[in-house]
Amino acid sequence: MRQTDPFWWEAAPPQTLPQIPVTPTCDVVVVGAGYTGVSAALTLARAGRSVQVFDKMRPGEGASTRNGGIASGNLRPGYDELARKFGQERATAIQTEAKIAREDLSDFIRRETIDCDFKMTGRFSGASNAADYEGLAREAERLSRQLGVEAYAVPRAEQRAVLGTDFYHGGMMRNDIGGLHPAKLHAGMLRVALESGAVVHGETAVEKVRATGIRFEVTTARGIVTCDHVITGTNGYTDGSDKWLRRRLVPVRSRLIATAPLSVTPLQFASR
Numbered sequence: 399m400r401q402t403d404p405f406w407w408e409a410a411p412p413q414t415l416p417q418i419p420v421t422p423t424c425d426v427v428v429v430g431a432g433y434t435g436v437s438a439a440l441t442l443a444r445a446g447r448s449v450q451v452f453d454k455m456r457p458g459e460g461a462s463t464r465n466g467g468i469a470s471g472n473l474r475p476g477y478d479e480l481a482r483k484f485g486q487e488r489a490t491a492i493q494t495e496a497k498i499a500r501e502d503l504s505d506f507i508r509r510e511t512i513d514c515d516f517k518m519t520g521r522f523s524g525a526s527n528a529a530d531y532e533g534l535a536r537e538a539e540r541l542s543r544q545l546g547v548e549a550y551a552v553p554r555a556e557q558r559a560v561l562g563t564d565f566y567h568g569g570m571m572r573n574d575i576g577g578l579h580p581a582k583l584h585a586g587m588l589r590v591a592l593e594s595g596a597v598v599h600g601e602t603a604v605e606k607v608r609a610t611g612i613r614f615e616v617t618t619a620r621g622i623v624t625c626d627h628v629i630t631g632t633n634g635y636t637d638g639s640d641k642w643l644r645r646r647l648v649p650v651r652s653r654l655i656a657t658a659p660l661s662v663t664p665l666q667f668a669s670r
């Protein structure tokens with residue numbers, strides 16, 4: 399049988415929330431209840447703002463429960479390309495920001511006691527030839543020196559202990575990259591946002607947003623809301639209710655491959 403839902407929804411399916419009445423006024427309307435919308439709602443609710451979040455599907459049913467769960471401060475383009483485009487100082491600042499974002503995620507998960515199987519597994523980047531390996535070794539040295547990231551080169555002779563294969567010409571290990579259960583993370587974020595006072599309306603589409611002087615009128619499938627601010631977190635699911643944003647989306651295909659658990663993990667190697 400063809401399975402169209404992610405297998406990992408079995409452990410954390412998107413929730414159907416009770417449909418409560420839409421309040422006609424609030425400080426902020428958030429469109430989309432993925433990580434972006436729920437995170438914004440949590441921050442605003444804790445700052446004392448009245449927030450209503452609307453999602454046309456069940457909260458989190460978009461990319462936020464379907465993704466690969468890689469929690470990484472790694473950026474593309476890499477440092478060399480960033481430095482070519484923006485100069486070394488800016489390139490370092492951009493990469494530092496990415497590193498801080500990943501650290502912030504770890505802190506958030508710990509602070510809010512979100513059970514989402516978060517593990518710092520590390521990540522191995524394999525070299526396809528000897529020159530590639532030299533480049534990765536330089537990258538490991540730079541990451542460690544400039545950003546304080548625990549990164550090191552793994553010569554070909556030692557990579558079997560890391561990856562269980564001799565396929566690559568060695569590679570680079572970064573210990574600051576991990577993985578988590580994406581749907582459990584979303585469920586935890588939704589829980590803390592609701593506990594903080596944010597109101598989340600699932601299965602309620604935003605159909606139109608209209609500026610009315612300094613306020614906004616938001617037409618939803620279950621009522622009209624007047625608010626001071628609108629935050630859009632609709633990602634690739636953006637529809638005709640935001641034509642300006644929709645015109646700016648470019649579809650990109652993505653696939654995930656899951657294996658059975660590997661017997662040797664990089665951290666076992668690192669801690670030898």
Ligand SMILES: Cc1cc2nc3c(=O)[nH]c(=O)nc-3n(C[C@H](O)[C@H](O)[C@H](O)COP(=O)(O)OP(=O)(O)OC[C@H]3O[C@@H](n4cnc5c(N)ncnc54)[C@H](O)[C@@H]3O)c2cc1C
Nearest residue numbers: 430432433434453454460461462465466467468604632633
């Ligand atoms: C296959 C895949 C793998 C990925 N792997 C990773 C990974 O390993 N690591 C990583 O960090 N990132 C990964 N990502 C990216 C990550 O999933 C997204 O960046 C993140 O989930 C975006 O969250 P979001 O809240 O912005 O969007 P989403 O979670 O997509 O939420 C957008 C929401 O907006 C709602 N919406 C749209 N229009 C309306 C409307 N008119 N009214 C009401 N609601 C509306 C949708 O219903 C949807 O729920 C991956 C993405 C994909 C697709």
